[in-house]
Amino acid sequence: MSFLPDISLIAVLLASGVRLATPIGFAALGGVLAERSGVYNVGLEGMMLWGAFGAAAGTYLTGSPVAGLVAGVLLGAVAGLLLALLCVGLAVNQLVAGIAINLLCAGLTAFLARALFGLAGGGTAVSGFASLPVPYLSGLPLIGTALFNQDPLVYMLPVLVAVVTICLYRTQAGLRLRAAGESPRAADSAGVNVTAVRYVSLALSGAFAAAGGCHLVLCQVYIFSEGMSAGKGFIALAAIILGRWHPVGAVVAALFFGLCDALQLQLQFSNPLVPYQIFLILPFAASLVALVWFNKGARQPAATGMVFDREAR
Amino acid sequence: MSYLVLDRISKRFGGFSALSNISLSVERGTARAVLGENGAGKTTLMNVLFGLYRPTEGSIQIDGKAVSFRSPADAIINGVGMIHQHMHLAEALTVTENIVLGLGGLHSPLNLRRHSAKIAALSERYGLAVEPDQPVWKLPIGMRQRVEILKMLYRGAKILVLDEPTSVLAPNEIDSFLERVKALRDDGTTILFVTHKLDEVMRIADAVSVMRHGQLVAERDIGHTDVRQLSRLMVGRDVEPVRIPRLAAPGDPVLECVDLVARGERGLTALDRVSLTIRQGEILGVAGIDGNGQSELAEIICGLRKPESGSIRAGAAEITGLGVSARMRGSRIGFVPEDRHGTGLVLDHSIATNFVLRSFRRRPVSRLGLINARFIAEQARRMMKRYDVRSRSPAQPARELSGGNQQKIILAREIEAGPEILIVMQATKGLDVGAIEFVQRKILEARDRGVAVLYISTELEHVAEVADRIAVMHRGRFTGEVLPGQATAEHIGLLMSGLSVGEQR
Numbered sequence: 001m002s003f004l005p006d007i008s009l010i011a012v013l014l015a016s017g018v019r020l021a022t023p024i025g026f027a028a029l030g031g032v033l034a035e036r037s038g039v040y041n042v043g044l045e046g047m048m049l050w051g052a053f054g055a056a057a058g059t060y061l062t063g064s065p066v067a068g069l070v071a072g073v074l075l076g077a078v079a080g081l082l083l084a085l086l087c088v089g090l091a092v093n094q095l096v097a098g099i100a101i102n103l104l105c106a107g108l109t110a111f112l113a114r115a116l117f118g119l120a121g122g123g124t125a126v127s128g129f130a131s132l133p134v135p136y137l138s139g140l141p142l143i144g145t146a147l148f149n150q151d152p153l154v155y156m157l158p159v160l161v162a163v164v165t166i167c168l169y170r171t172q173a174g175l176r177l178r179a180a181g182e183s184p185r186a187a188d189s190a191g192v193n194v195t196a197v198r199y200v201s202l203a204l205s206g207a208f209a210a211a212g213g214c215h216l217v218l219c220q221v222y223i224f225s226e227g228m229s230a231g232k233g234f235i236a237l238a239a240i241i242l243g244r245w246h247p248v249g250a251v252v253a254a255l256f257f258g259l260c261d262a263l264q265l266q267l268q269f270s271n272p273l274v275p276y277q278i279f280l281i282l283p284f285a286a287s288l289v290a291l292v293w294f295n296k297g298a299r300q301p302a303a304t305g306m307v308f309d310r311e312a313r
Numbered sequence: 314m315s316y317l318v319l320d321r322i323s324k325r326f327g328g329f330s331a332l333s334n335i336s337l338s339v340e341r342g343t344a345r346a347v348l349g350e351n352g353a354g355k356t357t358l359m360n361v362l363f364g365l366y367r368p369t370e371g372s373i374q375i376d377g378k379a380v381s382f383r384s385p386a387d388a389i390i391n392g393v394g395m396i397h398q399h400m401h402l403a404e405a406l407t408v409t410e411n412i413v414l415g416l417g418g419l420h421s422p423l424n425l426r427r428h429s430a431k432i433a434a435l436s437e438r439y440g441l442a443v444e445p446d447q448p449v450w451k452l453p454i455g456m457r458q459r460v461e462i463l464k465m466l467y468r469g470a471k472i473l474v475l476d477e478p479t480s481v482l483a484p485n486e487i488d489s490f491l492e493r494v495k496a497l498r499d500d501g502t503t504i505l506f507v508t509h510k511l512d513e514v515m516r517i518a519d520a521v522s523v524m525r526h527g528q529l530v531a532e533r534d535i536g537h538t539d540v541r542q543l544s545r546l547m548v549g550r551d552v553e554p555v556r557i558p559r560l561a562a563p564g565d566p567v568l569e570c571v572d573l574v575a576r577g578e579r580g581l582t583a584l585d586r587v588s589l590t591i592r593q594g595e596i597l598g599v600a601g602i603d604g605n606g607q608s609e610l611a612e613i614i615c616g617l618r619k620p621e622s623g624s625i626r627a628g629a630a631e632i633t634g635l636g637v638s639a640r641m642r643g644s645r646i647g648f649v650p651e652d653r654h655g656t657g658l659v660l661d662h663s664i665a666t667n668f669v670l671r672s673f674r675r676r677p678v679s680r681l682g683l684i685n686a687r688f689i690a691e692q693a694r695r696m697m698k699r700y701d702v703r704s705r706s707p708a709q710p711a712r713e714l715s716g717g718n719q720q721k722i723i724l725a726r727e728i729e730a731g732p733e734i735l736i737v738m739q740a741t742k743g744l745d746v747g748a749i750e751f752v753q754r755k756i757l758e759a760r761d762r763g764v765a766v767l768y769i770s771t772e773l774e775h776v777a778e779v780a781d782r783i784a785v786m787h788r789g790r791f792t793g794e795v796l797p798g799q800a801t802a803e804h805i806g807l808l809m810s811g812l813s814v815g816e817q818r
Binding site: 169170171172173174175176178179182183185186187188189190191192193299301302310311 | 326365385386402404406410411416417418420423
C-alpha cells in the first residue's frame with residue numbers, strides 16, 4: 001500500500017485540488033461578503049445548488065454555457081435577495097432563514113430538474129467550458145497543470161478575490177459594508193443605509209455562491225444532479241472562519257479543503273479494498289480539525305447575526 | 314425667527330407616550346441645555362431631531378425651512394450632528410475610517426491618507442486631540458468622544474447635539490471638555506446639551522429647557538435662574554440625600570481579597586494586583602469610570618470569573634476555588650449585577666419566579682425536586698410588599714416593569730437570602746430619585762444588620778452618600794482610598810484618571 005509519491009502524481013493531485021476547491025472558493029467569497037455586512041449566509045449550500053441548476057437549465061435551453069453561467073449567477077442573486085428579505089426585511093432569525101433557503105433550493109431544483117430534463121435517471125448532459133491552457137506556463141513542472149491549464153472560472157476566482165479585497169478595504173462602499181457588520185448603529189448614525197448595504201451584500205453573496213455551483217456543472221461534470229453541492233456550501237462556511245473573514249484567507253482555506261478532497265479521491269482509487277466512505281470523511285474531518293486548531297483569536301464581525309432595528313429600545 | 318425650531322413634537326411607543334407636545338426654539342450660535350432626570354424624554358427628543366426616531370406628531374424647522382428626517386443621513390445633510398451617550402463607533406475600524414464612513418460616492422476610493430491629514434487639521438483647530446490611525450477599541454473613552462465630535466464636524470454639522478456627554482468622563486476631563494464645547498459655540502455652532510447635571514448647565518448653557526415625564530415644564534435664561542430652582546423644576550420637589558446614621562462600628566473582616574489579577578475581554582490586564590478588606594457592617598464604595606476593572610472585580614468575587622492569581626477569603630474560609638453556587642450557599646455572597654436585564658433577571662419570567670432564582674433547589678421552595686408553587690406565590694406577595702415592587706400581580710413578567718421595580722426585585726432576592734457579603738454594582742443607575750432613595754435605604758439597613766457591602770458605582774455622588782470608605786479604581790488598580798466628606802470631588806476625579814495627588818497636571 002505504501003508508495004513513494006512521484007512528481008507527476010503530486011501534479012495531478014494539485015490540479016484536481018485546485019479544480020475541486022474552486023466552487024468552495026466562490027461560495028466562501030460570497031459568505032465573506034454576507035458576514036462582513038452583518039448577516040450569516042447559512043444558505044450558501046442551497047444557493048450553490050440553485051446556481052448549478054441555473055447553469056444546467058440555461059445551457060440546456062440556449063446551448064451556450066455562457067448563457068448558463070449568467071442564468072445561474074442571476075438565480076443566485078435572487079436567492080440572496082430572498083435571504084435578505086427574510087432576515088433583513090422581516091427580521092427572521094438568520095440561521096433559520098438560511099436553513100429554509102437550503103431546504104427550498106434542494107426541493108425546488110429537484111422538482112424543476114425533473115420537469116425540465118425528464119425523469120431519465122442520468123439526467124441530460126449539457127455542454128460546458130473546456131480548459132484553456134496558458135501558453136508556456138502550462139508546461140511548468142508540478143504547478144503548470146494546476147494553475148495554468150484550467151477552465152475560465154478557475155482563472156476568474158483570483159481576479160474576483162482581488163477585486164473584492166480592493167473594494168472592501170479601499171473604497172467607500174467597502175467601508176460601509178464593513179461598518180454595517182461591525183456596528184450598524186455607528187453606520188446608521190453616520191448616514192449609511194444599513195438595510196440597503198445588507199441587501200446588496202446578500203445579492204452578491206448569492207451570486208458568488210451560485211457561480212460555485214455553475215463551476216460544478218459547467219466545468220466538472222456537465223450534468224445537473226439532485227443535491228450535487230454535497231456539503232460544499234457548508235465547508236465554505238468553515239473556510240470563512242478559517243480565513244478570518246478575509247477574502248484572500250477564505251479562498252486559501254477553500255484551497256486547503258479542495259486539496260483534502262483531491263487527496264481523498266486519490267486514496268479511494270489507490271485503496272480499492274477499503275470502503276470508500278472512510279475517505280469521504282476526510283474533507284469534513286479536516287474542516288473540523290482546522291476549525292478547532294485555528295479557532296484561537298478568530299474574531300467575527302461584531303454585529304453578524306444580529307437584527308438591526310433603529311428604534312429598538 | 315429662531316435658527317432651530319421644534320414645533321409641538323410628540324412621540325409614542327405603542328401605548329407609551331415618551332414625548333408630548335414639545336416646542337423648543339434655539340438661536341444660532343448659542344448653547345441650550347436640555348435638563349431632566351433619567352427617563353424624562355431628553356434623549357428621545359434628541360433622537361427625533363437626529364432622524365433616529367420619526368416623531369408621531371409635530372415638525373422641525375431649521376433656518377426658517379421645514380425639514381423632515383427619515384434617517385440620520387437626512388439630519389446630517391441638514392447640518393445636524395449628534396454625539397450619543399453610548400458612542401456610535403465601529404470599534405474594529407480606525408478613527409479615520411469611522412470619521413469618513415458614509416462620506417462621498419460609493420465607488421470613490423477611500424484615500425485615507427488625504428482624509429487623515431484633513432482630520433488632523435480639524436482636530437488641531439478645535440483642540441480635539443485624536444490618533445487617526447488607531448482602531449477605536451484601543452482608545453480611551455475621552456478620545457472616542459472627541460472622535461464622535463470630529464465625525465460630526467467633518468460632515469459640516471452646524472447644530473451639535475450632545476447627549477449626556479460628560480457621563481463617561483472623569484471629573485477633571487470634564488473641565489477641558491466643556492471648554493472645547495464653548496469654543497465650538499463661539500465659533501458659531503449651535504449646541505444642544507442634554508444632561509441631568511445642574512452645575513454643567515450653569516457653566517455652559519445660555520438658556521435651559523427643563524423636561525419631566527416627557528413634557529417641557531420650564532424654560533429659563535441662565536442669568537435668571539440658579540441651581541436650587543433648576544433642581545426643583547427637574548425633580549418636581551425638593552430632594553434631600555439619604556442618611557441613616559450607623560448603629561454600630563464595623564466588626565471583624567468578612568471579605569478579604571489579596572492580589573487579584575485578571576485579564577479582560579481582549580486579553581488586556583483588567584485587574585492588576587487588587588487587594589481589599591471589608592468588615593462586618595461596613596460599606597466599601599468603589600468609584601471609577603466604567604470599564605476600569607470594576608466588573609471583573611465583582612465577577613471574580615462572585616465566582617463568575619476566574620482570577621489569574623490572587624486569593625479570596627470569606628470569613629475564615631478560602632473561597633478562591635469555589636464555584637458560584639458553593640459561594641452563594643457556603644459563604645453567603647449576594648450579588649446585584651450591573652446588567653440588570655442580562656444577568657440579574659430572567660426578563661420573560663414572572664416576578665415570583667425571579668424571586669426564587671437563587672433558592673429554587675432548596676426547601677421550602679421545592680421538595681423532592683418539585684416546585685412548591687403556592688409557597689412561591691405567597692413569598693412573592695410578601696417580598697413585593699416589603700420592597701414596594703409595584704405591578705399588577707406576582708405573575709407579571711419582569712420585562713414589563715420599570716427599571717426601578719426591576720432593581721427592587723433583584724435587591725429583595727439577594728438581601729432576603731441573608732448574605733454575609735453583598736456585592737452591589739451600579740445599584741442606582743438609570744433609576745429615578747424615589748427608587749434611588751429606596752435602594753440606598755435597603756442597602757444601609759443591610760449594613761446595619763452586619764452585612765459587609767461592596768458598593769461599586771460610576772456615580773460618584775451616590776457612592777459618597779452610602780460608603781464608609783471609598784476606593785478609587787483606574788486601569789485595574791486602586792489608585793487611592795478616601796473617606797467620604799473628607800475628599801473633594803476634584804481629588805477623587807484625579808484618582809479616577811490615574812494621577813496620584815502629587816502630580817496634578
